[in-house]
Amino acid sequence: MRRNESKIFSRRRVLATSAALAAAPFAARAAAPVPSPLITTLSSYMAGAANRALPDAVVEKTKQMILDTIAAMVSGSELPPGKFAIAFARGYGGDKVSTVAASDIVCGPIEAAMANGMLAHSDETDDTHPVSFTHPGCSVVPSALAAGERFGTDGTRLIRSVALGYDVGTRVTATLGRVNYAVATHLSTHGICGTFGSAAAAACAAGLNEQQMRWLLSYTAQEASGLYAWQRDTQHVEKSFDFGGMPARNGITAALLVQAGGTAVDDILSGADNFLQAFMPMNDPSMLVDGLGTRYEISRTNVKKWTVGAPIQAPLDAIDNLLKENRFAADNVKQVVVRVATDEAGNVNNREIPDICLQHMVAVMLIDKTASFKAAHDVPRMKDPTVLRTRAKVKLTPDADLQKLLPARVAIVEVTLNDGQMLTERVEAVRGTAENPMTREEVIAKARDLCVPVLGAEKFQKLSDTIFALENVKNIVELRPLLQKA
Amino acid sequence: MKKTRQPESLNRRNLILAGGAGAVLAGIPLRVRAAEPAVSPIMAKLSAYMADAANKPLPDAVQEKTKQMILDALAAMISGSELPPGKFAINFARAYKGEKVATVAASDVVCGPIEAALANGMLAHSDETDDTHPPSQSHPGASVVPSALASCERFGADGNRFVRAVALGYDIGPRVTATLGKLQYMVATHRSTHSISGTFGSAAAAACAAGLNAQQMRWLLSYTAQQASGLASWQRDTQHIEKAFDFGGMPARNGITAALLVQAGGSAVEDILSGADNFLDGYKPMNDPAMLVEALGTRYEITRTDVKKWTVGAPIQAPLDALFDLHQKNKIDPDQVQKITVRVATHEADIVDNREIPDISLQHLMAVMLMDKTVSFKTAHDEARMKDAATLKQRAKVSIIRDDELERLMPKRIAVVEVTFNDGKVLSERVETVRGTAGNPMTRDEMIEKAKDLIVPVLGADKFQKLTAAIFGLENVKNVVDLRPLLQKA
Numbered sequence: 011m012r013r014n015e016s017k018i019f020s021r022r023r024v025l026a027t028s029a030a031l032a033a034a035p036f037a038a039r040a041a042a043p044v045p046s047p048l049i050t051t052l053s054s055y056m057a058g059a060a061n062r063a064l065p066d067a068v069v070e071k072t073k074q075m076i077l078d079t080i081a082a083m084v085s086g087s088e089l090p091p092g093k094f095a096i097a098f099a100r101g102y103g104g105d106k107v108s109t110v111a112a113s114d115i116v117c118g119p120i121e122a123a124m125a126n127g128m129l130a131h132s133d134e135t136d137d138t139h140p141v142s143f144t145h146p147g148c149s150v151v152p153s154a155l156a157a158g159e160r161f162g163t164d165g166t167r168l169i170r171s172v173a174l175g176y177d178v179g180t181r182v183t184a185t186l187g188r189v190n191y192a193v194a195t196h197l198s199t200h201g202i203c204g205t206f207g208s209a210a211a212a213a214c215a216a217g218l219n220e221q222q223m224r225w226l227l228s229y230t231a232q233e234a235s236g237l238y239a240w241q242r243d244t245q246h247v248e249k250s251f252d253f254g255g256m257p258a259r260n261g262i263t264a265a266l267l268v269q270a271g272g273t274a275v276d277d278i279l280s281g282a283d284n285f286l287q288a289f290m291p292m293n294d295p296s297m298l299v300d301g302l303g304t305r306y307e308i309s310r311t312n313v314k315k316w317t318v319g320a321p322i323q324a325p326l327d328a329i330d331n332l333l334k335e336n337r338f339a340a341d342n343v344k345q346v347v348v349r350v351a352t353d354e355a356g357n358v359n360n361r362e363i364p365d366i367c368l369q370h371m372v373a374v375m376l377i378d379k380t381a382s383f384k385a386a387h388d389v390p391r392m393k394d395p396t397v398l399r400t401r402a403k404v405k406l407t408p409d410a411d412l413q414k415l416l417p418a419r420v421a422i423v424e425v426t427l428n429d430g431q432m433l434t435e436r437v438e439a440v441r442g443t444a445e446n447p448m449t450r451e452e453v454i455a456k457a458r459d460l461c462v463p464v465l466g467a468e469k470f471q472k473l474s475d476t477i478f479a480l481e482n483v484k485n486i487v488e489l490r491p492l493l494q495k496a
Numbered sequence: 497m498k499k500t501r502q503p504e505s506l507n508r509r510n511l512i513l514a515g516g517a518g519a520v521l522a523g524i525p526l527r528v529r530a531a532e533p534a535v536s537p538i539m540a541k542l543s544a545y546m547a548d549a550a551n552k553p554l555p556d557a558v559q560e561k562t563k564q565m566i567l568d569a570l571a572a573m574i575s576g577s578e579l580p581p582g583k584f585a586i587n588f589a590r591a592y593k594g595e596k597v598a599t600v601a602a603s604d605v606v607c608g609p610i611e612a613a614l615a616n617g618m619l620a621h622s623d624e625t626d627d628t629h630p631p632s633q634s635h636p637g638a639s640v641v642p643s644a645l646a647s648c649e650r651f652g653a654d655g656n657r658f659v660r661a662v663a664l665g666y667d668i669g670p671r672v673t674a675t676l677g678k679l680q681y682m683v684a685t686h687r688s689t690h691s692i693s694g695t696f697g698s699a700a701a702a703a704c705a706a707g708l709n710a711q712q713m714r715w716l717l718s719y720t721a722q723q724a725s726g727l728a729s730w731q732r733d734t735q736h737i738e739k740a741f742d743f744g745g746m747p748a749r750n751g752i753t754a755a756l757l758v759q760a761g762g763s764a765v766e767d768i769l770s771g772a773d774n775f776l777d778g779y780k781p782m783n784d785p786a787m788l789v790e791a792l793g794t795r796y797e798i799t800r801t802d803v804k805k806w807t808v809g810a811p812i813q814a815p816l817d818a819l820f821d822l823h824q825k826n827k828i829d830p831d832q833v834q835k836i837t838v839r840v841a842t843h844e845a846d847i848v849d850n851r852e853i854p855d856i857s858l859q860h861l862m863a864v865m866l867m868d869k870t871v872s873f874k875t876a877h878d879e880a881r882m883k884d885a886a887t888l889k890q891r892a893k894v895s896i897i898r899d900d901e902l903e904r905l906m907p908k909r910i911a912v913v914e915v916t917f918n919d920g921k922v923l924s925e926r927v928e929t930v931r932g933t934a935g936n937p938m939t940r941d942e943m944i945e946k947a948k949d950l951i952v953p954v955l956g957a958d959k960f961q962k963l964t965a966a967i968f969g970l971e972n973v974k975n976v977v978d979l980r981p982l983l984q985k986a
Contacts, residue, residue: 064663064796072663072798074943118608173554196778201722225738228729232691232742235725238773239718239765248715248764251757252722259753263614267741274738275729283728288686309557313564453564 108156109490112464116490119156123208123262126152127254132246135383135460136254139311140417142180143188144203146311149257150175153208157215157262158486161269165480171214175261176308179207181300187292192238197289200253201236208261216269221276228274229264231285315442315456317383319366321354323442324421328435329375332425340376342427346404348372349422351415355408364392373401382459450478465495598646599980602954606980609646613698613752616642617744622736625807625873625950626744630907631800632670633678634693639747640665643698647705647752648976651759655973661704665751666798669697671790677782682728687779690743691726698751706759711766718764719754721775805932805946807873809856811844813932814911818925819865822915830866832917836894838862839912841903845896854882862913863890872949940968955985 064072108122109115111129115122130136130148137147154171157163163171183191183199192199209230218226240252268274278285279295286295316326325348348368350358358368365371365386374391375381377400391397412420419440425433439446448456454474461470473492476483483489553559598612599605601619606612620626620638627637644661647653653661673681673689682689699720708716730742758764768775769785776785806816815838822828838858840848848858855861855876864881865871867890881887902910909930915923929936938946944964951960963982966973973979 064660067799069659070940072659072666074803074940118611120610121608169559170552170554196773198722228733228738229741231727231729232688232738232746233725235723237721237768237775237778239721239768239771239775239778241773242765242771243718243763245763247762248718248722251719251762256722263749272737272741273733273735275732278727278729281729282732283686285727285729288727306554448564450560450564 108159109487109493111493112495114494114496119160119266120259120263122159123149123152123156123212123258124251124255126155127204127208127256127258128247128250129254131250131254133317135314135317137311137313139176139180139203139307141188141307141310142182142184142203143192143199144180144183144207145200145253146176146179146203146207146307148254149204149261150179150207150211152254152258153262153265154211154215155486155489156258157212157265159490160266161216162485162487163215165483165486167215168483168486169480171211173306173308174214175207175211176311177302177306178210179203179205180307180310181298181302182206185291185293185295185297186289191292194292195290196238198236198238198240198252200240201257202234202289204253204257205234205236205260206230208258209264210261212262212265213268216265218265218268222268224276224278225272225274226264226268227285228276228278229267229272230261231278233260233264234285234289235260310444312440312444313442313448313453313456315440315448315452316371316381317365317386317460318371318381319358319368320440321350321358321419322366322368322371323440324419324437325350325368325372325423326375326381327437327441328421328423329372329425330380330441331437332423332433332435333379336433338425338427338433340373340400342429343376343400343403343425344428345426346372346376347407347424347426348404349407349409349412349424351413351419352408352410353413353416354419355406359406364388367392368406369401369404370397372404373397376400384459384463465492469495598649599977599983601983602985604984604986609650609756610749610753612649613639613642613646613702613748614741614745616645617694617698617746617748618737618740619744621740621744623807625804627801627803629666629670629693629797629801631678632672632674632693632797633682633689634670634673634697635690635743636666636669636693636697636797636801638744639694639751640669640697640701642744642748643751643755644701644705645976645979646748647702647755649980650756651706652975652977653705654975655970657705658973658976659970661701663796663798664704665697665701666801667792667796668700669693669695669747670797671788671792672696675781675783675785675787676779681782684782685780686728688726688728688730688742690730691747692724692779694743694747695724695726695750696720698748699754700751702752702755703758706755708755708758712758714766714768715762715764716754716758717775718766718768719757719762720751721768721778723750723754724775724779725750800934802930802934803932803938803943803946805930805938805942806861806871807855807876807950808861808871809848809851810930811840811848811909812856812858812861813930814909814927815840815858815862815913816865816871817927817931818911818913819862819915820870821927822913822923822925823865823869826923828866828915828923830890832919833866833890833893834916834918836862836866836916837897837914838894839897839899839902839914841906841909842898842900843903843906844909845898849896854878857882858896859891859894860887862894863887866890874949874953955982959985 106116106118108117108119110117110122110125115125117125127149130152131145136145138144139146150172154168154175158168158171180203183203186199186202187194188199191197206227209226213223213226236252236256240249243249243252275281279298280286291297314323316323318326329346350368355368358366360369361367364374370392371381371386374385374397377397378385385391409422412422418438420436420438422434422436427433441452442448457474458467458470461473465473469492473489476489476492480486596606596608598607598609600607600612600615605615607615617639620642621635626635628634629636641662644658644665648658648661670693673693676689676692677684678689681687696717699716703713703716726742726746730739733739733742765771769788770776781787804813806813808816818838819836840858845858848856850859851857854864860882861871861876864875864887867887868875875881899912902912908928910926910928912924912926917923931942932938947964948957948960951963955963959982963979966979966982
C-alpha cells in the first residue's frame, strides 16, 4: 500500500505540476489537508509566541541566557574554533563570487548553490539515477559550479568535480538500499545522496587532499538528512529544496569549511557512532567503493527526453520513431492504440493537466511531430479543437503482459491510417535511459527547447558550445554571462 | 556495555574536547595534532579516490556524458526559472544576496543572516562555556541565540521579540530531543540530540522573529525536519571545530534557513508530524510524541537549563563551588593551609586527576581557587600557570579521593571538600548541587560576573557595561540591530 503510493508519486509529479501551472497563490492551494491535533497545538503555539507575553521570571531567565551565550561567543572568538568561524564568515561575507542561473544575481557560493539547486529541481526535467533512487544532477552540478567559481577552477576540473559527485553520492544511497531503504526507514535517499555528491563535487573543485576529504565526509555525514515525506509536498517548492537546494548547500558548506581549515573526525565510516551505524545500510558497505574509477555512475544516469510523466515517455518515443520512418499527418490518422502496463495506464489516463495526460500528449505529438517543454505545460491547449479532434482518435489500452515487464516501461503503439495502413512500434527501453541513451544532438535539442525561451537562441548556442569544449575554459567564471540574463 | 559507557562518560565532561582546545591553545598546528589515526580500508580507499579525482583524467565516454549532464542540469535550471519554485529560488537569492544585515560577534563582520547564524553558532560553542539542558541532552543556547539574533536583525525585530524568540527556541528544540529520548536515544541510534534539538530550536526562534503564522510554522517544521541531522560521532572530534559546527553552527544555519525560506513564501508539507513518512516515523522517538507539546506555555524549558559557572571540566565544578563557599564564609590564608582533600565520584575523579591541561586538572584548579578566591576563564586556560612555583606549592597540598558513595549518587555530581589548617582546624563543605544548574541557579549578579570575566578581555569594560545594560533592558530596545556596536570590535 505504502510502497504503491510512493512508486506512483516518484514516477510522475502529479499535484506538484498541477498546482504550479495553475498559478494559484501558494497559500490558497495548500489549504486542504487536515493537520493533526499534535501539530496544530504546536504550530499555533509557535505562531502565537511573537505576541504573547512571557512570565517575568522567564523574561529574566531568557535575558540571562542571551547574555550567557553572547559571553560564550565573545570569549570564544579568541579560541581556535571561534577564530575559524570568523575567518569563515569573513572569507564568505557578501562576496559576489557565484552565479545564480537565469538571473542577474551573483552572490556567495552557498546561496548560489542552494538557489541553483532549487532551480534545477523546479520541475522534473532533471536527471535520475535509478540504482540509487536519486536525482544527482540537481544538487551536484550547482555545488560544483558554485565551488568552481569560488576557486576559479578550469573547465576540466568542473567536469571531474561533477563526475566525482555522481560517483560518491549515488554509491552512498545505493549502499543504503535505494527505494527499499526509503520505504523502510522513511528517510530520503534524494537528500542523502545529493548531500554526499555535492560535497564530493565541491571538494574536488576546492582541491582538498586525502585527509581533508575524510574530514569533508565527517561534516557531510553530520549534515546528511531528509525525509521521504517529500512525496507529500504539493507545491514543489519544498521538494526543490529537498532534492536540489538543501543537498547542494550542505555539500558546498562542508567543502568550504574544510577548505577554510576546518578539521573533523577522521573516519566517519568506522569507529564509534559512525555513519553506517546510524544509517544502517541494507547492503554491504563495500558497495560504497565498488567499481570506483571503472564504473562511473554518471553513465548509469537517465535523461528525461520528453518532459512528461514517465508512463508517457515510451509512447512518445514510439510515435517519434514512426514519424522518422513514415510520412503521415495527424489528419491521415484514423486511430491510435497505445498499450502500456496496467498500473502505468491508470496514472496517465485522460488526466486534467497536459504533461501527465497520455491522450493529449499523443495528440500533440501527432500534430507537432514533437512534444516540447512548452507544449507539455500548455494548459489552454487542452481545449484547442484541433487537438481535441486528434485526441479523440487516441485509445489507451492497459496491458497485463506489459505490466509483468515493469520496471521496464515498455509501450506498443499501433497507428491506423485513413487508407487502412497500420503502423506498429514497440519501445523496449525509454529513450534517454541508460539502456537507450540519447545522442549528444538529442541532449542539445532537449536543452535548446528548455533554454531558448529564457536566454535566447544565440546565448544558448554559445553556452552549448562552451559546455562541450569545457577543456578550453580556463576559468569557469567565463560561463556566467552565458548562464544569466540581464 | 562498552558502547553505553563511552558516550555517557564523554558526555558528562568535555574531556577530549577540552583536551583538543588545550592543544590548540598550546599553539600546536592543527594538522599535526590530527594526524595518523587508524583509517578503515573503505575510508582509505574512498578518500584517496576522492582526493585524486581533481587531477585524474576521465575516460572519453565519461567526459562526454558528464558534459551532457552538466548541460542537462543547466537546462533544467534555466527553464525552471519561470516555474514557481524557480522563481521562488531566485527571489530568495535576490533578497538574501550579499546584504549586510547580520552581525558576527566579536568581529567587524556584518554579513547575510545565514552565515552570521552559522558563524555565531560556532563562536558560541567554541569552548564549553555555553549552556546545557540535561532533560533533552542538548546545548540550546549555542544555536538558538545566534539564530534568533540574526533573524531579528534581518527583520528589524525589537528587544521583546528577541526575548520571545529565544524562549520559544528553547521550548521547541529541547522538547523534540526529550521526546526522542535524550541520552539513551543518542546511544541507541548514534544520532546527535544536540544538532536535532538545535535545528528545531533555531528554526522556531528565527521563525518567531520573522513573525510566521500557524500555517507557516507548520511549513517551517517540514523544512526543519528535512534538515534534522547529526551523528553522535562528534564525541570523537579532537579539535572542536567540527563540534562547534555540529552543536552551534549547523543547527543555527539549518533553523534560520528554514525560517527565511518560509518567510520568503516557501510552502511545504502541511503536517510533518503525521501522515506518510513523517518525522516520527523517520526518527522513532522512545517517548510518547505528546511530550512534544507537553506543558507548552507553562513549563519553560529555558528555566530548566544549566549555566556553567566555572568554565572547567564538569567534575571540577562542585569542588570549586565548595572551596568558593568556604572562602565566602571564612578568611582563608593559603599559606596557613596544610592540606585539602577533595572527594568526588570514582569515575569523575579519573577524568580530572592531575590532568595535563588546566581546565580539566582538579588539583591545579583547586590550588588556583585557594590562591585567587575565584577561577577565571583566563586562568582556566592558562597553561603557563601550571608551572608557576607558587601555584605548584599550593597544588602539592591537594589530594583527590575516589568516593564510591558519591559514585552511587551520580548523575548528581556531589563533592565534599575538607580544608585542614596548620593549626589543626578543619573546614568542611559538601556541595549537593552544582551552582548554575537548574536545582541551584545563579543569581543575575553571578551571571553578570561570569559574563564580565568572559567579555571584558575581548571588548573592554565600557562596552561590556553597555551590553549588559542593553540586554537587561531589552524591552527598551526598538531594533535588535542596536546591539551591533556593543557586540563587535573594530
